[in-house]
Amino acid sequence: MAAEPLIKVENLVKHFVVRLGAFGERGATVYAVDDVSFDIFAGETLSLVGESGCGKSTTGFTLLNLQKATSGKVIFQGENIVSLDEKRMRPYRRELQIVFQDPYSTLNPRMTIGEVVGEPILFHKLATKAELPECVSRLLADVGLPARFAQRYPHELSGGQRQRVAIARALACQPKFIVCDEAISALDVSVQAQIINLLLDLQEKYGLTYLFIAHDLAVVRHISTRVGVMYLGRMAELATREQLFSNPLHPYTRALLSAVPEADPELEKTRQRQILTGDVPSPLAPPAGCRFHTRCPIAMDKCKAVVPEWREVVPGHHVSCHAVGMETAG
Amino acid sequence: MTAPADNKPLLDVRGLTIEIDTRRGPAVIVDGINLTVGKGETLGVVGESGCGKSLTMLSLVRLLPNKIRVKGGTAEFAGRDLLKMSKSELRQVRGGKIGFVFQDPMTSLNPVMRIGDQLCEPLIYHRKMNKADARVRAIELLRLVGIPGPEQRIEAYPHELSGGMRQRVMIAIGLACDPELLIADEPTTALDVTIQAQIVDLVKDLRKKLNMSVVWITHDLALIAGLVDRVAVLYAGTVVEDAPVNELFARPTHPYTRGLLASIPKLSDERASRLSSIGGTPPEPGRRPKGCPFAPRCGLAESVCHERVPVLEPVAGSGGHRVACFVAQRQMMEAA
Numbered sequence: 266m267a268a269e270p271l272i273k274v275e276n277l278v279k280h281f282v283v284r285l286g287a288f289g290e291r292g293a294t295v296y297a298v299d300d301v302s303f304d305i306f307a308g309e310t311l312s313l314v315g316e317s318g319c320g321k322s323t324t325g326f327t328l329l330n331l332q333k334a335t336s337g338k339v340i341f342q343g344e345n346i347v348s349l350d351e352k353r354m355r356p357y358r359r360e361l362q363i364v365f366q367d368p369y370s371t372l373n374p375r376m377t378i379g380e381v382v383g384e385p386i387l388f389h390k391l392a393t394k395a396e397l398p399e400c401v402s403r404l405l406a407d408v409g410l411p412a413r414f415a416q417r418y419p420h421e422l423s424g425g426q427r428q429r430v431a432i433a434r435a436l437a438c439q440p441k442f443i444v445c446d447e448a449i450s451a452l453d454v455s456v457q458a459q460i461i462n463l464l465l466d467l468q469e470k471y472g473l474t475y476l477f478i479a480h481d482l483a484v485v486r487h488i489s490t491r492v493g494v495m496y497l498g499r500m501a502e503l504a505t506r507e508q509l510f511s512n513p514l515h516p517y518t519r520a521l522l523s524a525v526p527e528a529d530p531e532l533e534k535t536r537q538r539q540i541l542t543g544d545v546p547s548p549l550a551p552p553a554g555c556r557f558h559t560r561c562p563i564a565m566d567k568c569k570a571v572v573p574e575w576r577e578v579v580p581g582h583h584v585s586c587h588a589v590g591m592e593t594a595g
Numbered sequence: 596m597t598a599p600a601d602n603k604p605l606l607d608v609r610g611l612t613i614e615i616d617t618r619r620g621p622a623v624i625v626d627g628i629n630l631t632v633g634k635g636e637t638l639g640v641v642g643e644s645g646c647g648k649s650l651t652m653l654s655l656v657r658l659l660p661n662k663i664r665v666k667g668g669t670a671e672f673a674g675r676d677l678l679k680m681s682k683s684e685l686r687q688v689r690g691g692k693i694g695f696v697f698q699d700p701m702t703s704l705n706p707v708m709r710i711g712d713q714l715c716e717p718l719i720y721h722r723k724m725n726k727a728d729a730r731v732r733a734i735e736l737l738r739l740v741g742i743p744g745p746e747q748r749i750e751a752y753p754h755e756l757s758g759g760m761r762q763r764v765m766i767a768i769g770l771a772c773d774p775e776l777l778i779a780d781e782p783t784t785a786l787d788v789t790i791q792a793q794i795v796d797l798v799k800d801l802r803k804k805l806n807m808s809v810v811w812i813t814h815d816l817a818l819i820a821g822l823v824d825r826v827a828v829l830y831a832g833t834v835v836e837d838a839p840v841n842e843l844f845a846r847p848t849h850p851y852t853r854g855l856l857a858s859i860p861k862l863s864d865e866r867a868s869r870l871s872s873i874g875g876t877p878p879e880p881g882r883r884p885k886g887c888p889f890a891p892r893c894g895l896a897e898s899v900c901h902e903r904v905p906v907l908e909p910v911a912g913s914g915g916h917r918v919a920c921f922v923a924q925r926q927m928m929e930a931a
């Protein structure tokens with residue numbers, strides 16, 4: 266993996282200004298993504314995990330310039346794409362796709378499924394009008410939906426069926442890179458398996474690259490090349506799948522891994538979860554120093570004041586925690 | 596409303612049939628489902644995407660979309676048939692005695708209304724709270740579902756929240772009025788394991804405190820393993836297996852249930868190998884085969900499976916475990 270990265274994310278920041286109070290008289294800032302840097306290599310699956318609200322979706326949106334970054338860079342094919350306006354962004358749009366977390370709000374309710382999936386194909390001239398029905402049927406079949414669904418409207422589908430339409434639409438553009446934001450979370454396990462297999466096949470065949478946002482760690486472990494763990498707008502740890510699951514370094518990652526349920530009622534009743542104490546801090550007022558210090562079982566004085574540096578402790582294994590490596594270093 | 600006799604289930608759904616108008620005439624989506632939920636009991640409902648889970652639950656609170664209607668059956672809640680209640684009676688129950696968590700937060704939350712107001716609405720309507728009390732309770736509910744900074748977040752609009760936060764707002768609305776029955780449709784799909792665990796603990800807690808009954812629709816078999824008492828497995832609009840949760844995991848009997856359990860990736864899985872999945876797709880409403888709905892995809896199917904529809908029958912040697920499969924039933928007979 267010494268190759269040049271496909272996408273380079275440098276010090277990406279996204280803050281939202283929100284209005285509070287009954288009349289919106291007070292302003293406040295949501296520190297959704299705060300100084301995040303990482304590389305995405307061609308042909309890999311980089312997963313992003315972390316607590317709800319920690320900034321995964323926002324990272325995905327800003328990365329693709331669907332939301333304007335507050336600051337920072339995203340380098341794709343030598344260009345900092347987050348500085349581009351929509352017109353100059355257009356040539357990159359086909360290659361960079363996203364499957365949204367909430368497909369219902371992003372599928373046009375007045376378009377049939379056939380139009381939803383076919384639109385990008387025509388727009389990017391990837392097939393002629395005559396070839397289109399065939400293309401659409403094949404894409405629908407790939408995600409396990411019958412061709413007849415082309416005539417239906419989004420509201421006539423079940424939750425999992427809509428999610429698969431969103432996947433088919435992203436695949437329709439024959440992209441290089443796809444952000445999959447909880448793209449399979451509403452699917453039952455058998456259909457999930459089918460979609461995961463499809464994604465892996467496409468990756469093998471066309472060298473597709475995925476940023477895979479998910480909360481199911483078993484799925485993440487199954488499909489990832491590398492895994493990034495976010496906490497409250499910052500990256501806590503990033504490592505290869507093997508490193509992360511066999512040797513998690515950040516105290517937050519450790520807590521996260523201990524919380525995974527198993528499909529076994531007996532085990533479930535007796536399992537020891539490492540419950541994190543303390544409330545999740547609000548991204549409207551994140552703690553100073555290490556953002557995890559309010560809940561960290563091994564926090565020290567330093568953690569309250571100093572932001573831990575994002576460093577590579579072992580080749581390929583990045584972490585931001587003051588405690589990591591202390592025993593060996595001192 | 597009369598209290599149910601102690602041995603009577605709180606929710607008793609019998610022969611529920613749901614139909615849809617298609618271009619080729621009416622088609623059956625949900626085909627004579629029976630479900631019961633006792634007082635304080637938690638029922639898990641699992642099944643393939645599109646098998647009719649959401650429509651079944653929506654029909655109970657009479658929120659079916661256009662062109663889709665209940666064709667037959669009854670759904671008694673505390674002794675009263677929900678399907679026959681008047682509109683005004685229903686309004687008293689919905690959101691009050693029955694809490695509902697919808698699958699799609701973006702379509703059920705009002706996009707131009709602050710989430711605090713959406714949380715206060717049922718409290719003011721059902722609980723007759725004044726605005727100030729409702730607001731205090733709303734903040735508490737947000738805290739219970741683990742939303743940080745609830746005092747500020749109460750003023751957020753839905754689009755200002757993350758996907759998982761929206762989902763938790765839905766859960767908070769569902770729980771707002773201390774319901775006797777909570778119907779939750781895939782309530783935790785967007786939540787990470789720590790918060791999932793917190794929500795599961797919260798529901799367990801309320802179940803104990805209020806003796807609340809729960810119907811929990813999910814595809815996440817691992818999640819419900821430690822939460823539910825019984826599981827009903829749906830396939831193409833019918834219940835194909837129904838068992839106490841331990842039984843189901845120890846002895847999955849229907850070929851579809853077995854396929855589901857085999858498709859779960861394990862955390863201990865090492866390589867990015869292919870996952871096993873059940874081949875083929877489920878039949879669409881109106882195009883269901885004449886025999887067992889699973890037969891076209893079933894590795895064990897015999898000629899009888901293509902001819903006749905199997906009905907739920909007890910699995911020998913275990914209490915309360917039933918399966919609708921000719922082959923499984925025959926194998927049990929032979930083993931006995």
Ligand SMILES: Nc1ncnc2c1ncn2[C@@H]1O[C@H](COP(=O)(O)OP(=O)(O)OP(=O)(O)O)[C@@H](O)[C@H]1O
Pocket residue numbers: 420421422423424425426451453615624642643644645646647648649650651660661663698879880
């Ligand atoms: N408004 C509608 N018009 C036509 N068909 C519909 C409509 N709503 C749902 N259906 C169909 O009815 C079937 C059952 O849908 P339902 O939403 O109950 O599925 P589900 O079991 O909840 O699936 P999922 O797990 O994907 O949410 C599906 O095949 C779906 O395509």
Ligand SMILES: Nc1ncnc2c1ncn2[C@@H]1O[C@H](COP(=O)(O)OP(=O)(O)OP(=O)(O)O)[C@@H](O)[C@H]1O
Pocket residue numbers: 281282283295296297315316317318319320321322323324366548754755756757758759760785786787
């Ligand atoms: N448009 C917006 N306006 C204001 N705040 C926002 C907006 N979008 C997101 N946020 C806030 O930014 C933070 C990060 O949200 P994001 O959606 O990226 O989280 P996430 O990690 O994807 O969470 P989930 O797992 O729940 O989907 C949250 O606190 C959220 O409320």
Ligand code: SF4
Pocket residue numbers: 515516517555556557558559561562563564565568573585586587588589
């Ligand atoms: S830097 Fe300190 S508070 Fe943060 S994770 Fe490490 S030990 Fe815990």
Ligand SMILES: [Mg+2]
Pocket residue numbers: 321322323366446757758759
């Ligand atoms: Mg998200």
Ligand SMILES: [Mg+2]
Pocket residue numbers: 423424425648649650698780
């Ligand atoms: Mg559904």
